[in-house]
Amino acid sequence: xxxxxxxxGDFGLDRAAKQPSAPPPVVVDEAFQRQCEAxxxxxxxxxxxxxxxxxxxxxxxxxxRRRFLQWSAGITAALALxxxxxxxxxxxxxxxxxxPVIWIEGQSCTGNTEAFLRxxxxxxxxxxxxxxxxxxxxxxxxxAGFQAEQTLAAAAKQYAGxxxxxxxxxxxxxxxxxxxxxxxxxxxxxxxxxxxxANAAAVIAAGxxxxxxGIPAASPNPTGATRVSDVVSGVPVINIPACPxxxxxxxxxxxxxxxxxxxxxxxxxxRPTWAFGTLIHxxxxxxxxxxxxxxxxxxxxxxxxxxxxxxxxxxxxxYTSNNCPSIGYNENTSWPIRAGHGxxxxxxxxxxxxxxxxxxxxxxxxxPGIFGLxxxxxxxxxxxxxxxxxxxxxxxxxxxxxxxxxxxxERRSDDVxxxxxxxxx
Ligand code: SF4
Numbered sequence: 096x097x098x099x100x101x102x103x104g105d106f107g108l109d110r111a112a113k114q115p116s117a118p119p120p121v122v123v124d125e126a127f128q129r130q131c132e133a134x135x136x137x138x139x140x141x142x143x144x145x146x147x148x149x150x151x152x153x154x155x156x157x158x159x160r161r162r163f164l165q166w167s168a169g170i171t172a173a174l175a176l177x178x179x180x181x182x183x184x185x186x187x188x189x190x191x192x193x194x195p196v197i198w199i200e201g202q203s204c205t206g207n208t209e210a211f212l213r214x215x216x217x218x219x220x221x222x223x224x225x226x227x228x229x230x231x232x233x234x235x236x237x238x239a240g241f242q243a244e245q246t247l248a249a250a251a252k253q254y255a256g257x258x259x260x261x262x263x264x265x266x267x268x269x270x271x272x273x274x275x276x277x278x279x280x281x282x283x284x285x286x287x288x289x290x291x292x293a294n295a296a297a298v299i300a301a302g303x304x305x306x307x308x309g310i311p312a313a314s315p316n317p318t319g320a321t322r323v324s325d326v327v328s329g330v331p332v333i334n335i336p337a338c339p340x341x342x343x344x345x346x347x348x349x350x351x352x353x354x355x356x357x358x359x360x361x362x363x364x365x366r367p368t369w370a371f372g373t374l375i376h377x378x379x380x381x382x383x384x385x386x387x388x389x390x391x392x393x394x395x396x397x398x399x400x401x402x403x404x405x406x407x408x409x410x411x412x413x414y415t416s417n418n419c420p421s422i423g424y425n426e427n428t429s430w431p432i433r434a435g436h437g438x439x440x441x442x443x444x445x446x447x448x449x450x451x452x453x454x455x456x457x458x459x460x461x462x463p464g465i466f467g468l469x470x471x472x473x474x475x476x477x478x479x480x481x482x483x484x485x486x487x488x489x490x491x492x493x494x495x496x497x498x499x500x501x502x503x504x505e506r507r508s509d510d511v512x513x514x515x516x517x518x519x520x
Contacts (some may be wrong), residue, residue, distance in 0.1 A: 123177055125353075131183055134356040138190040144228035149189045152222050164190075164218050170347050173422060174359075174369050187354040188346070194353060195254040196261060197247070197291060198232040198301075201275050201284040202311040202320055203264025207302040208234050210339040223346050230258065233277070240279045247278075251291060258348070260295035262288060262323050265304040265311040269319030288326050297331040297358055298323060301345060306334035306365075307444040314448050324365060331358050338441035343422050344370040364444065368418070375412035375438050378420040381405065394411040399435065409453040410437025417442045 155164055167185035171178060202207070229235070230250035231243070238246050248260065265273035272285035292298050303309040313321035324332045335345050348367050351359045359367040376382065384390070385404040391397060392407060404410070415438050419430040432438055440450030441515040450456065 105142045111460060123180075130356070131180070131354050134354060135183060135186055137356075138193050139186075141193045143192055144195060154220055157220065166204075167376060169422075170343060170350065173418065174347055177490060180354075183354060184350060187350050189403065191223060191346075191349060192228045193226060194349065195258040196227045196229050197250055197254075197286075197295075198229055198260050198261040198263065198278065199287060199291065200233055201262070201264035201266050201277075201288070203302065203304050204310075205234055205263070206339040207263050207351060208232070210342060219367055227349075230254065236321070244280055245277050247374065253292040256295055259352075260291050260298045262298060262299050262305045262374075263301045265320040265322060266326050267311070267318035267320050269317065274280055274318040285326060288323070292326060292327040292330055295330050297333065297352070298327050299345070299348065300324070300332060300334045300336075300365075302340045303336040303338045303441055303446065303482065304481065306336035307446075309338065310447050311446075317337045332365055333358055333361060333367060335358075335370075336364075336366060337417060337419075337441040338446075341370075341419070341424060344418070362416070366442070368420075370418050371442065373416065373418070375415045375419055375432070378418075379412050379432060380420065381432060402435075403434075405432060405437035407455060408437050409439075409455060410452045411440035411443075411446075411456065412438040414450065415443050415457065416439040 114241070120353070153160075164181065167188060168178060168181045170188075171181045176184065198208075228399055231247045233243070236243060236246070246380055265276075266272075268285065268286050272283040275284040276282060277284055277287055300306040304311055304320075305323050308316075308320050308322050311318060312322075321460045322334075324334070333348060335341075335348060337344070347370065348359055351357070351367075351369070359369055362368050362371060364371075376385075379385070381402060383402045384402070385406060389401075389403040390398060390407040391403050392404050394408070406413070411433065412432065419438070421430070423430045423433070437453070440446040442451060
């Protein structure tokens with residue numbers, strides 16, 4: 096398989112439509128209100144699947160009702176719903192245990208599972224994930240061997256057409272799919288994906304490996320690793336990329352389904368627009384420093400200590416769509432840029448080969464182009480609109496910052512020129 100074709104092809108979608116934009120506003124009218132009320136009544140009427148009691152899980156982890164409602168208010172805002180929906184979102188979270196979930200894993204480090212299982216102090220979102228009615232999950236289930244296989248077969252039969260299939264990890268296609276097998280029966284992972292997705296209500300690709308191939312698909316991709324949407328057809332596929340995916344983005348997507356009966360709108364990369372509709376650069380807390388031309392030039396320098404912009408250290412926030420600045424990780428205690436490292440673009444396709452290095456994109460991958468940003472090559476990777484907008488912004492700010500610094504600071508002119516050369520080269 097031509098790996099580059101895998102990641103730079105048009106995915107059968109309109110490339111011009113790949114520009115991130117603000118998430119479309121949710122139309123909240125009386126009809127939407129009635130739709131949500133009817134959906135919650137439907138969910139309430141469904142028998143809860145045994146053992147998945149959110150209130151009990153929260154109590155055991157000493158998380159108060161007040162904290163749970165605070166979390167619900169946050170996720171309500173993230174879903175672009177008015178605050179009046181907070182109580183309904185909270186109820187939807189409590190009803191999530193009615194949705195049967197089958198979770199399978201292929202080529203992956205299990206990072207997405209670990210992200211919500213191994214927290215020393217689990218967040219509300221992580222605990223809600225634990226309240227999911229997981230019918231099968233190789234990492235956390237007690238059963239093993241043929242017993243586990245029987246559990247999977249029984250769940251797939253009992254909940255046919257109703258279960259959400261979560262796929263973690265990429266899918267190897269090389270050696271006729273033989274690079275990854277599952278369970279005592281050694282079923283090829285690609286066959287397991289095809290079998291289980293055929294009877295699923297929807298498929299969620301959890302993390303960047305499942306969404307876009309991720310690290311297993313990085314060059315030279317010896318196993319022919321590919322993404323879920325290349326293998327699954329006939330059912331909705333929702334990608335929740337990032338490395339690891341943010342548990343709140345996963346929970347919010349299922350919450351939307353529980354609350355409205357519909358999966359959220361997605362962008363051309365099948366990512367929910369409520370979570371991936373804006374560039375990290377547009378909401379970055381360091382953006383004012385980017386606008387002022389104040390850049391970190393080396394790890395630990397004075398600019399780094401002052402939380403200046405990390406663009407020159409390779410930050411890929413101008414090319415990456417995700418809600419990290421607003422939702423963060425670990426109950427929003429931090430995220431990469433807040434912690435002092437640039438964004439590595441982990442929620443974009445081919446991030447490991449083309450984004451995750453500590454140098455600006457233009458100088459290392461695409462060579463000089465318009466404004467020094469390698470525009471033509473970048474267009475091929477990210478879409479004309481996105482790079483044109485980000486590229487013009489970067490170039491304009493670089494020039495403007497040089498002018499500003501010449502006027503406002505008594506810096507030596509050769510230092511300024513060195514700065515401009517560095518950012519534009
Ligand atoms: S380049 Fe990175 S650090 Fe700088 S403003 Fe943009 S996202 Fe933030």
